[in-house]
Amino acid sequence: MKKRILVLPVVMGMLFTFLSGARAAPEDTKARIIEASQTFFGPPDPSITQKKIVDALHELLDIAASINPEFEYKDKIKYRIDVAKDLLKNTSIFNAKARQYLSFAYRMMTNGKKYEKPKELDEFVTPAEAEEKARKYAKQLVDEALGHLEDGNAGETARLLLELVLMIVTPTSG
16 A cells, blocks of 8 residues: 555656656747747848858758658658758758758648748838848748647648748749
8 A cells, every 4th residue: 555655646746747848848949949030030130140040040940840740751851851951051041952852841741732932022112121021921930830839730830930941041033
């Protein structure tokens, strides 16, 4: 009887530890998303170097790959994201091949739906207006991703983060 009484607190402690760890993981992911995305929301700042931009893109891609739910294409998506990360780091953030790999990953996440840059981002008068529209749209994607993360929809969070990165690395026409 004494052994059973002692086992109960141990089991309860393990359960509490597991549950608190499960809750901390989304909070940690939320903080990582917010920190990485802040690089893209402020006004032009000389302290934001290309390295900081690439690091922020890498962080967003790492999060997308890690929280993407287990399914048939998970490993292929991660592979394409990893190749794109290397290309972004070693060449340019506007590398066409990196965009191609990210687009393939996006199509796998969305059952074949092709990434298309929002039309409203191509409608602008001045470069400053284009930047402001892109910033607002990026903020909207992050807010939506965080909402899905809190709702437990990791797949949609991963898709939105990948869409954000694709939007950033796709050159604007005009």
